[in-house]
Amino acid sequence: MLVAVWARLAPRPVTGRADFEPTVTVCMTVHNGEGFLIRKLRSLQQLDYPPERLEILVYSDGSTDATEQLAREFAATDPRVRLLSSSTRLGKPTGLNRLRTEAKGEVLLMTDVRQPLAPGALRALLFQLAAPEIGCVSGSLVLEGNTGAGAYWRYERLIRSSEARLGNMVGVSGSLYALRRDDFGELPSDVLLDDMFVPLRIVRSKKRVVLAEEAEAYDDACTDDREFARKVRTLAGNYQLVFKLPWLLVPGHNPVWFQLVSHKLLRLVCPWALLVLLGSSLIWNASAELSGYEAWAWRTLLWGQLLFYGLAALGDRAGRLGALARTFVIMNVAAMLGLWRFLRGSQAIAW
Secondary structure, eight states: OHHHHHHHHSOOOOOOOTTOOOOEEEEEEESSOTTTHHHHHHHHHTSSSOGGGEEEEEEEESOOSSHHHHHHHHHHHOTTEEEEEESSOOOHHHHHHHHHHHOOSSEEEEEESSOOBOTTHHHHHHHHHTSTTEEEEEEEEEEESOSHHHHHHHHHHHHHHHHHHHTOOSOOOTTEEEEEGGGOOOOOTTOSOHHHHHHHHHHHTTOEEEEEEEEEEEEEOOOHHHHHHHHHHHHHHHHHHHHHOGGGGOTTTOTTHHHHIIIIIHHHHHHHHHHHHHHHHHHHHTOTTOOHHHHHHHHHHHHHHHHHHHHHHHGGGGHHHHHHHHHHHHHHHHHHHHHHHHHHTOOOSOO
């Protein structure tokens, strides 16, 4: 709420240019994406951009399905498409480093195989990237469906758009973002969150990371089970980021310190705070010393928590509120498991 109010009171608009038409390389890493690849490549063909200024690179990271065959067949009909591959699965950071090395474009359009793009997505990104102070522009991931994860993503988009209006985001949508090739440095081969690692390095170089809401990528909202696995990886990656980039914790050295702490790091604290709240509520309700207003307040707090967790246990059977409660609990359990995997070093790099 504070970031949203702050963005409304002190926005930093971007002065873009509609005539900015650099050469662009689409960089897409894929592992076993046969069910999505053709649809994605067709959406790239339909981008509102001069065809001669667009290159499309597909990196297959140890795919064992028909991904590479489909990419070769498509490349035979469109010379802009080029396939790169690894016989073994090395992980997304290695793939992105390879794509950057092979790319010929001045600008890199980073995208994933699952999400088709709106025809105007690239131009919307470039409009803002034309400003010299802008280092990276994120697109908007639009999720279809009424799952709890979909509601969570709408909340996340509100936060990101507020941060963007303030002048800097702490992360971008990995499904769609653009930056100059010179601003995309070598990635550590074990980094879990390229969509935070890359923009945060750009922020430190005094360039801005913003959002082009008109640049849309489309996907279906995940079920909670699938979202859980994704969030465990993401939250383990948040711990890793702080470990790899300790300057993030220093207010004077991190231009987005408040956004990072309030948006990302407090989420890591949340499950432990919930446990303390539940434990203290149980202890105080068992105390014989409380009476009157104090006893009523602690009793209400305890029963409120138990009701909430009961709704979470029921999930969809308790309607929309139950689905949201279940998603909230799942996200916080994911944060705890993410810490465990980070400490053990057991979170896989492969996505």
